[in-house]
Amino acid sequence: MEGKINQGAGKNEFGEALIRFFKEVKSNKYLYILAIPGILFLVVFAYVPLVGHALAFEDFKLSTGLFHSKFVGFENFKFFFGGRDWLVVTKNTLVLNGLFLGIGLSFALLLAVFINEMKNVPLKKVSQSFIFLPYFISWQVIAIMIYALLNSSTGFISQMFITLGLKPISWYSRPDMWPGILTFANIFKYAGYNSIIFLATIAGISEELYESARIDGASRFQQVRHVTLPLLRPIFIIMLLMGIGRIFYGDFGMIYGIVADNGVLFPTTDVIDTYSYRALRQVGNLSMSSAVVLYQSVMGLITIIVFNWIVRRIEPDVRLF
Amino acid sequence: MRRPRGVGEVVFFALVYIVVILFALVCLFPFYLILINSFVDNKILNQDGYQLYIKKLSFDSYKFLFQGTQAYTSYRVTLIVTALGSVLATVITSTYAFVLSHRKAKYRHIMSFFTYVPMVMGTGLVGFYLLVAQWLHLKDTIWALIFPYLLNPFLVFVLVNFFRALPYELYESAAIDGANDIYVFFRIVLPISIPGIATVILFYALTYWNDWWLAILFINHDYLHPLQMMIRSLMSQINATQYVMGRSMYIQSVPSEGLKLATVCITIGPIVFLYPLIQRYFVKGLTLGAVKG
Numbered sequence: 001m002e003g004k005i006n007q008g009a010g011k012n013e014f015g016e017a018l019i020r021f022f023k024e025v026k027s028n029k030y031l032y033i034l035a036i037p038g039i040l041f042l043v044v045f046a047y048v049p050l051v052g053h054a055l056a057f058e059d060f061k062l063s064t065g066l067f068h069s070k071f072v073g074f075e076n077f078k079f080f081f082g083g084r085d086w087l088v089v090t091k092n093t094l095v096l097n098g099l100f101l102g103i104g105l106s107f108a109l110l111l112a113v114f115i116n117e118m119k120n121v122p123l124k125k126v127s128q129s130f131i132f133l134p135y136f137i138s139w140q141v142i143a144i145m146i147y148a149l150l151n152s153s154t155g156f157i158s159q160m161f162i163t164l165g166l167k168p169i170s171w172y173s174r175p176d177m178w179p180g181i182l183t184f185a186n187i188f189k190y191a192g193y194n195s196i197i198f199l200a201t202i203a204g205i206s207e208e209l210y211e212s213a214r215i216d217g218a219s220r221f222q223q224v225r226h227v228t229l230p231l232l233r234p235i236f237i238i239m240l241l242m243g244i245g246r247i248f249y250g251d252f253g254m255i256y257g258i259v260a261d262n263g264v265l266f267p268t269t270d271v272i273d274t275y276s277y278r279a280l281r282q283v284g285n286l287s288m289s290s291a292v293v294l295y296q297s298v299m300g301l302i303t304i305i306v307f308n309w310i311v312r313r314i315e316p317d318v319r320l321f
Numbered sequence: 322m323r324r325p326r327g328v329g330e331v332v333f334f335a336l337v338y339i340v341v342i343l344f345a346l347v348c349l350f351p352f353y354l355i356l357i358n359s360f361v362d363n364k365i366l367n368q369d370g371y372q373l374y375i376k377k378l379s380f381d382s383y384k385f386l387f388q389g390t391q392a393y394t395s396y397r398v399t400l401i402v403t404a405l406g407s408v409l410a411t412v413i414t415s416t417y418a419f420v421l422s423h424r425k426a427k428y429r430h431i432m433s434f435f436t437y438v439p440m441v442m443g444t445g446l447v448g449f450y451l452l453v454a455q456w457l458h459l460k461d462t463i464w465a466l467i468f469p470y471l472l473n474p475f476l477v478f479v480l481v482n483f484f485r486a487l488p489y490e491l492y493e494s495a496a497i498d499g500a501n502d503i504y505v506f507f508r509i510v511l512p513i514s515i516p517g518i519a520t521v522i523l524f525y526a527l528t529y530w531n532d533w534w535l536a537i538l539f540i541n542h543d544y545l546h547p548l549q550m551m552i553r554s555l556m557s558q559i560n561a562t563q564y565v566m567g568r569s570m571y572i573q574s575v576p577s578e579g580l581k582l583a584t585v586c587i588t589i590g591p592i593v594f595l596y597p598l599i600q601r602y603f604v605k606g607l608t609l610g611a612v613k614g
Contacts, residue, residue, distance in 0.1 A: 024427050030502035031420050035432070038417025041472045045452070046439035052448020066451070111344065114337045123338075127345035129600060134348050136592050138531035140549045144556070144585050145351035148358070154370035154578065156354060188348060193607070200608040221333040249443060253534055260557070276446055281538070290447040297445060304441050 053297065055290035062286075076291035085275065086295070093250045093271040099179060100186045100251075101243040107187055108194030109236055113228055115195065116202050117220070132192035139257035142185060146258055150181070175268040178259070182269065185258065186251075194239075201235045202228060238311055245307035248300040252277065272296045352593070359383070359583045363576035382579030390567030392587065394544055395551040398463070399530060399588075402547060406467045407525035413471050414521060415514075418480035419506050424489060433481075440474035453539060465539035466547065470528055476521050479610035483517035484510065520606035523599050530592065543567075548588040555581045 025032050051066065056076055058069040080086050111131065118124040134142070149157045150171040161168040171177055205228065213223045250271030259269045261278075272292060279289035358371050362379035369376065386392045421429045421436070449469070459465040487510065495505045511518065533549035540546060543564065546554065554564055555577075562575050 028425050028427075028502070031423055031426050032428075034416040034503055034506060035420035035426075037413040038420075038472055038477075039432070041413060042436065042439070045449075045469055045472075046444055047435075049444040049448030049452050052445045052451055055447055055451075062455070111341065114341050117334070117337045118341060120338075123342070127341050129597070130345035130349045131341075132600065132604075133352070133593070133596065135603075136527060136531075136596065137589050138533065138549050140531075140533050140552050141585050141589055142351075144552065144581055145355060147556075148351070148354055148371050148582075154367060156371040159370040159372070188351075191344070192348070196604055196607045219327060219330050219333075221329060246441065257533075257553075273446075280446060280450060286447055286451075290445070293443075293445045293447055297442065300442060308441075 052290060053294045055287055056294040058287060060287045060290070072287075076287050077295070080288065080291050080295070086292075088267060089270050089272050089275045089292075092267075092269060093273075094247055096179060096182060096255075096269070096271060097243070097247045097250065099183045100190075101240060101247070103183055104187050104190060105194060105236065105239060105243065108191045109198055109232060111191055112195040112198035112202060113224060113232070116199060116228070117224065128192070131195070134189045135193045137189075139189075139253045142189060142254075143258040143260075146181070146185065172262065173264050175265045178265055178269050182254070182258070185254065189254075197239070198232060198235065201232060205231050234314075237314060241307045241311045241314075245304040246300070247303060248272065248296050250274065352589075355582050355585055359579055359586050361579065363574070363579045366576075366578045379576075379579070382576045382583040385576055385580060386565060386583045386587070389565035391543060391546070391551060391565045392584070394567070395546050395548045396587070398466075398545055399547040399549075402463065402466045402532075403526050403529040406470060406529040407522050409467065410471045410473070410525040411518060411522045414473065414476050414525075415480055415511070415518060416506065417472065418477045419484055419510060421477065422481045422484035423492075423502075425492075425502075436474050436477055450538060460539050461542055461545060463545060466532070466535045466545075467529075469535055470525070470532070473525070473528070475610060476524055476606075479606055480514075480517055480521060482609055483514065487513070516602075516605070517609075520602045520609075523602050524606060527592075527603075548584070552581065552584050552588060555584055 054066065055069075057071060057073060058066075059072045059075070060066075060069045064070075115124060115128060118127070147155070149155050152158055152168060152170050152172070155171075158168040158171075169177070171181070209227045209231075210223050213227055218226065250273040252271075252273040255269055255271055256274050256277065259265050259274075261282075272295075276289045276292040276296070279285050279292060354371055354373075357373070357375060358366060359382055360378055360380065361372070361375050362377035363381060365377045417436075420426050421433055423429065426432075453465055453469065454460045457468075459468065491509060492505055495509055500509075531549060533547065533553055536545075536547050536550040537553070540550065543554075555561055561577050561580060562570060565580065
């Protein structure tokens, strides 16, 4: 009898299920006692906040609270979808995440393959250390680094432009440049992190496969093409699909950390998360914020279910729990 | 057995080394830039911008930073939150993961499912905000910086994988000796799980150290600003003097640009310093958590 939930079809069955529940908890009571802090946390911080979605249907005021604010049906949604904002932030969220995923993951794969080919061990270890390092600093710090490079008056890159006799680009007022800049920032922080996952997979490739390729006269490059890459395909596809499942969730820490309230850049960088944050904390419109969040949750749920299902179809040996 | 290398091979390996080394240097460069320029005289910094070398050495930024009170305050906040948070989180996570990995727990699959769901789906910003700020009244308290991260589903599953690798006979023989599960966990499993526990503590410590999301949502008072929040305030604040000093003062020249850099340096200092030691734990944890099958 592995952890089945009894669906409680009939009234007697519910009573029986309840008895079974108490029996199980009683016989393993010390185990479940150990799990109480974890369960408590999950309930309070992961599931209770879900009721916040109800605000999307109310004209929420702090004075009247969750249960007594006026019910307004889909008014908040009409407001949100009536304007142009929803299109812009949705586009930005999808485009940016798409870029991060496509380019970022591909580069991490390339990096992993290349690192694995390096024969010079000290050089390899040192390079890996440098590449993994950015993962450990916050987006706030990275924002300062970007500022140090790109700001018009003192930025290092701007200085270089001047030295080379070129007219410096005013990065912080050019929204068109930022998908690229943010993609690069994303690679800076996560390439090392992602490459580790690919490297772990490569480490699992049997040496015999390379051996037989060598016997067939394959060069190292060909070995990579015909052994390493095909065997990395499954994990790459899984990571890609799982990433696509999360495509409606923007990286708030990254974007708000770097772009903050620079409205000039919003047309290409404002994502659903930053938008709903501003509605919550700056404008103070909790109802609006909640409507946007609900929109994101629904779209996110759909994409996650669809893409996780696809993952399971393509690579059936992936067990997640 | 050395085959003669074709031109293609040479090009391939050259490419490999060039790309990796180049990218490694690119990753390192911003750190270098920040560090070096935090020691540059502020006037020169404003005038000539960020340079590759120190034109005029100056410790003014650091002097200013350490004369004021905010640096110490923020450091204290970050240290307390990180220490308390990571220990608490590790206890909660490891006990929970132990149960999820135990064959005896019949409900572990349901629990796993309900643990997995929040990992892929957010819970909703507004509900979360209301919960912490209104219903739990944690606004402007240090607990607002600690509670929300006490259980990370990813780390739960890392530990579940870790615990599953332990021999079940361990539990059986302990049960024969009359030990209950709580005893088994703390006295038997935990001592032999140090590597896994260490990895989890470090992951949590990193999360807490780098967090400013919680601070920006729930903290308004300067005395509860963690270091990351301090950096952010310096980026946006006009009156840096008052903020850093902790009181109104007239200072001849405030090294505003260098101040930001100095603050960043003291914030990432410990991380970079400890990095060689802790790097392998993160690699281990990622490998364990990501490669399933």
